[in-house]
Structure formats: structure tokens, C-alpha cells
Amino acid sequence: xxxxxxxxxxxxxxxxxxxRLILGLDEVYAKYSLAQLKNxxxxxxxxxxxxxxxxxxxxxxxxxxxxxxxRYLKEKHPDLVRIEDAKRGDIKNTQKFWADADMHNSDPDIxxxxxxxxxxxxxxxxxxxxxxxxxxxxxxxxxxxxNDEDIELQEKYSEGLKNxxxxxxxxxxxxxxxxxxxxxATRTDAAENIRAVESExxxxxxLFLAPGLGTQGGDISFAARAGKALYPLSSGIMKAADPxxxxxKWKNAIxxxxxxxxxxxxxxxxxxxxxxxxxxxxxxxxxxxxDWKTLAAGGKSPSFWDxxxxxxxxxxxxxxxxxxxxxxxxxxxxxxxxxxVTYGGINSARDIARNLGVDTVILRSENDIKKDGHGAGGQAxxxxxxxxxxxxxxxxxxxxxxxxxxxxxxxxxxxxxxxNAGLHDVKTDKAICFMLRKEEGAKRLADIGVTLxxxxxxxxxxxxxxxxxxxxxxxxxxxxxxxx
Numbered sequence: 104x105x106x107x108x109x110x111x112x113x114x115x116x117x118x119x120x121x122x123r124l125i126l127g128l129d130e131v132y133a134k135y136s137l138a139q140l141k142n143x144x145x146x147x148x149x150x151x152x153x154x155x156x157x158x159x160x161x162x163x164x165x166x167x168x169x170x171x172x173x174r175y176l177k178e179k180h181p182d183l184v185r186i187e188d189a190k191r192g193d194i195k196n197t198q199k200f201w202a203d204a205d206m207h208n209s210d211p212d213i214x215x216x217x218x219x220x221x222x223x224x225x226x227x228x229x230x231x232x233x234x235x236x237x238x239x240x241x242x243x244x245x246x247x248x249x250n251d252e253d254i255e256l257q258e259k260y261s262e263g264l265k266n267x268x269x270x271x272x273x274x275x276x277x278x279x280x281x282x283x284x285x286x287x288a289t290r291t292d293a294a295e296n297i298r299a300v301e302s303e304x305x306x307x308x309x310l311f312l313a314p315g316l317g318t319q320g321g322d323i324s325f326a327a328r329a330g331k332a333l334y335p336l337s338s339g340i341m342k343a344a345d346p347x348x349x350x351x352k353w354k355n356a357i358x359x360x361x362x363x364x365x366x367x368x369x370x371x372x373x374x375x376x377x378x379x380x381x382x383x384x385x386x387x388x389x390x391x392x393x394d395w396k397t398l399a400a401g402g403k404s405p406s407f408w409d410x411x412x413x414x415x416x417x418x419x420x421x422x423x424x425x426x427x428x429x430x431x432x433x434x435x436x437x438x439x440x441x442x443x444v445t446y447g448g449i450n451s452a453r454d455i456a457r458n459l460g461v462d463t464v465i466l467r468s469e470n471d472i473k474k475d476g477h478g479a480g481g482q483a484x485x486x487x488x489x490x491x492x493x494x495x496x497x498x499x500x501x502x503x504x505x506x507x508x509x510x511x512x513x514x515x516x517x518x519x520x521x522x523n524a525g526l527h528d529v530k531t532d533k534a535i536c537f538m539l540r541k542e543e544g545a546k547r548l549a550d551i552g553v554t555l556x557x558x559x560x561x562x563x564x565x566x567x568x569x570x571x572x573x574x575x576x577x578x579x580x581x582x583x584x585x586x587x
Contacts, residue, residue: 108281109212109237110310113184113333116152122354123326123361124150125186127314127337128172129157133164135341140168141175143341144183150350153184153212155312155335158205173209184212186312190241192217195224202228206236215239215285215312218270222277230281239312240274242284243267243293257293260416262458263423264300271297275306283310286329288321294329296373303370303427316353326360370424375564377417383409384564388575398505404586406561406579408538410451410502421537422454424558428535429455429498432556438495440464442517444510451537452500462489464497466513491526499534504555507544510534511551538564541586 106112117123126147128140135143144154154176161169176185187209191201198216205211218225218240229238243257257267264272274282286294294311301308311332315321317339326332336353343349378384387394387405396407413421429435442464443452449465456463491497497517501510514531521529532553539545539557548555562583565576 106235108235109184110281110283112212113152113310116182116184117333120149120152121358122150122152123332123334123357124350124354125153125155125312125333125335126151126340127155127157127188127335129155129160129188129337131160131337131341133160137165137168137171140172143346144172144176144180146347147340147350148180148183150347150354151183152333153186155186155188158187158189158209170209173211177210185210186213186215186239187211188215190215190217192220192225194220195228198225199228199232202232206232211236213237213239215241217241218274222273226274226278226282230278237281237283238278239283239285239310240270242270242274242297243286243290260419263419263421263426263454265293265296267293268296268300271309272300272304275301275304275309279306283312286311286313286332287319288313288315288325288329288334289319290315291322291325291328294325294332298328298330299370299373323356323360326357327364330361330364370420371559371564374417374420374424375559377420378408378413381414381417382412383417385409386565386573386575386579388573388578390578405575405582406565408503408540408561410537418450418454421451422458424537425451425455425500425535426458428556428558429459432498432533432535434496434498434533435459436496437461438492440491440495440497442466442497442499442513444499444501444513448499448501448510451502455500464491464517466516491521491524491529493526493528495526496530496533499531499553501534501536503538503540504536504544504557505540507547507555510544511547511553514548514551514553 104115106115126144131140156169156172158169173185176183187205189205191198191214193201205214212235214229214236216225216229216238222240226238226240229236257265259266261269271284274284284297286297298308308331311329312335313321313325313329313332314335316323316325316334317336326334334353334357340346340349340353375384385396385407389395392403392405395403395405397403439459439461440463441452441456441459441461443449452463499510499514504510514534518531521527521531533556534548534553535556535558537558539555539560545555545557562580565579
């Protein structure tokens with residue numbers, strides 16, 4: 104059967120065999136003869152999708168056997184994909200020669216690369232040499248221990264996303280069909296976060312190569328969170344008393360997880376989970392209201408969002424969500440400014456402005472002005488990093504909106520400043536918030552000509568996160584339904 108590329112072959116074979124298993128031949132060259140390795144492939148062929156062979160171990164122990172196994176797979180088991188685990192990663196010219204040599208010597212269906220030197224140099228040579236060949240690029244490593252520093256680098260944030268999320272996004276944007284991600288099965292969090300950002304950008308799930316099940320400590324539940332993935336297993340199968348039975352056991356366990364797979368996470372769901380972890384989200388199960396929180400707008404609520412408690416990770420996600428929301432509403436350009444309202448809004452505005460590479464406008468409260476000894480209405484009570492030019496646009500940012508009283512007052516004050524400065528054509532008709540608690544807030548802003556774009560309501564956030572069997576969740580949802 105002819106396939107447009109190796110990933111199409113993978114999916115067809117996975118469906119035919121009801122398997123996502125890959126036989127990994129890594130350190131085995133020094134432990135088994137060529138005949139034994141061929142026998143493993145023969146007896147396991149109907150339960151695996153392909154074979155992954157580590158080129159480094161082959162070069163150390165027996166390079167000739169490696170090439171012979173590649174030829175054997177192509178001739179005797181053409182249905183199995185041949186994955187060359189070389190993790191090449193260098194400048195484009197060097198990578199091109201490696202690609203030429205590997206295609207001539209071993210002729211793999213799929214290769215692994217390390218793309219932290221750049222996708223253009225590490226992936227493009229493979230894309231150009233053969234339109235059938237596919238690539239797995241290392242995005243989130245499987246092993247810890249000596250590799251902790253590398254994992255810490257992958258986990259660092261920039262512009263609201265972790266570095267491995269940026270890597271996955273860049274790969275998908277440049278090579279949407281023929282490049283997948285190496286995501287260790289020990290990194291369930293990374294798998295969820297990559298799926299979240301793919302969902303946020305309207306991308307279909309990429310194919311993962313997920314080493315780490317078995318001896319490296321990867322949990323089988325990874326399959327339910329990762330979805331479309333291949334799982335290499337080596338010694339866990341080959342050292343078993345009955346390798347076929349062991350392979351069937353793993354195959355069935357992975358399939359069971361896939362059948363119970365939960366819907367893919369979104370970036371918003373990821374954010375809500377972090378907010379709960381930070382203590383930002385409070386939910387009460389007390390029907391009497393004894394521990395309910397008093398709202399700034401008056402009254403009490405069994406749920407409360409205190410964004411002042413948001414940790415670094417939550418704030419980084421906010422900066423990305425906010426920046427993307429501003430782009431989505433068409434408010435993006437060199438003359439854009441971001442204005443924050445109240446404590447949480449000001450911090451979020453700064454993070455979003457940094458993400459977008461624009462300046463903030465900060466309007467200080469009347470109390471702050473009085474403390475400084477400045478009179479209200481003067482230039483001293485507002486700040487902007489660069490001069491606001493005619494035709495600019497200022498988007499207001501709030502964290503949680505209930506009545507929008509503070510936001511409306513600040514926007515009106517801003518307009519007064521702009522008028523006094525002769526900036527009559529500066530747009531101030533858009534605002535975003537992360538949580539819209541009451542529709543009253545959106546209406547108040549509409550009354551002064553401002554459209555509020557909210558990321559979610561408390562109900563939406565709780566539906567994304569909440570446990571339906573949790574009494575606190577049930578109470579909060581009932582209260583929210585009756586008090587909108």
C-alpha cells in the first residue's frame with residue numbers, strides 16, 4: 104500500500120493492529136545476536152506498529168547489524184515503520200550531509216532530531232531529501248536525574264508559554280503534517296500543556312513519540328492525556344518470560360486508557376487549574392454562608408477569585424491569554440497601549456504589554472494622587488512609557504469584572520486626559536477581562552461605548568475544572584445560576 108508519508112502509514116497500521124506500540128532496540132546490540140533480534144521482530148510484528156533503533160548504540164556495539172536490521176525490516180516486514188533514533192541537531196549544512204548519509208545507509212521512514220538549534224536547520228534537510236520521510240523533534244525530554252537542567256530550561260516561561268510549548272507551536276506552524284514531537288511519557292504535564300496550546304491555536308493534535316513507559320517510570324495514564332502517540336518499549340518486553348504476552352498486555356493497557364481519554368485541555372483549563380493550585384479560586388460547601396466571601400461590590404458569594412494570590416505560572420498564562428485575546432479583537436499594532444485597572448488589572452496589563460512588546464498606560468487612583476500631593480485632573484496622575492500618538496488605541500485590562508464601576512471611572516478619566524492633550528482620535532472603546540462575574544459589568548461599560556471581551560465566566564471556569572460530585576462545586580453552580 105502506498106502512503107503519502109510515514110505518519111499516514113503509522114496511523115493506518117495503528118488502526119489495523121489496534122496498537123500504538125513500538126519495539127525499541129537501544130542497548131540490545133551488545134546483549135542479543137542478530138538472529139535473536141530478527142526473531143523478536145518476527146514474533147512481535149502483529150502487535151507493534153514499528154521498530155525504533157538507536158543509532159548511537161549501534162555505532163558503539165555493532166553498526167553492521169544495525170544496517171542489516173533496517174534492510175530486514177524493509178524486506179520482510181514492510182508494514183512496520185522504521186524509526187532511526189539519531190537525534191541529529193546541527194547547522195543546516197551539517198544536517199544535510201547527515202540526512203544524505205542516513206538515507207543512503209539505513210533508509211528510515213522516520214528520524215528523530217533535536218531542534219533546539221532551530222527548526223530550519225535541523226528539520227528542513229529531511230523535508231527536502233524525501234517527501235515521504237517524517238521527523239520526530241525532541242520537545243520535552245523523558246529522563247530526569249542528570250537531565251534536570253535541560254528539563255528546567257524546557258520548563259522556563261517566555262511570552263506566557265513554556266519553552267517546550269513554543270517549540271511545539273513553531274514546529275507545527277512550519278511543518279504541519281510531517282513533524283511530530285518527542286514528549287516523554289514521564290511528562291504528563293507537558294503532554295497536556297502542548298495539547299492545550301495546539302487547541303488554543305486551532306491545530307489538530309500532533310503525533311507524539313513517547314518514550315519512558317516501564318523502566319523509566321512513565322505512567323500508563325499518560326496515554327489518556329496525550330491521545331495520539333507512539334510508545335517505544337524495549338527491555339520491558341524483550342526481557343519478559345513471554346515477550347508476546349507482555350506486548351499484548353501493554354497494548355491492551357494503552358488501548359484501555361485511550362478509550363477512557365478525557366477531552367483535550369485548553370489553555371484556559373490549564374490556567375484555571377493553576378489558579379486553584381495558587382489559591383486564587385475559593386469554593387465553599389457551607390450552605391449557611393458562614394465562610395462565604397464578601398464581594399467588593401457588596402453581598403457574599405460561595406466562590407471567590409483573588410487574583411492577588413496568582414503565582415508566577417498563572418500570571419504567565421494570563422499574559423499569553425490576554426495578548427492573544429487582544430489580537431483576536433483586532434487591537435494590535437505599534438500604536439497600541441494597554442491600561443490596567445485596580446491592582447490585579449495593572450499587573451496583568453504590564454504582563455500583557457510585555458508579551459505584545461507595547462507600552463502600558465497607568466492611571467493612578469484618586470487616593471494615590473492625594474497622597475502624592477498632586478491635584479486631580481493634571482498630567483501628574485497618569486503615566487505612559489512613550490508619548491501617545493494621534494490615532495493610537497488604548498485597551499483596558501481588568502482581572503475580574505463584577506459591576507465595572509472602577510473600570511468605567513478610569514476610562515472616563517483617561518478620556519478627559521486625552522481630550523486635554525488634544526488627542527481626540529485615540530480609541531478607548533475596547534476592554535478585556537479574565538473573569539466576568541456579572542453581566543452588569545459588561546452593560547455599564549457598553550453604556551459609555553466600550554465593548555468588554557471576557558475570557559470566561561465563573562460558571563465556565565468551574566465547568567472546565569470542577570468535580571461535579573463535589574458539594575462545593577454543586578453549591579457554587581446553583582448560586583451562580585440564581586445570581587447572574
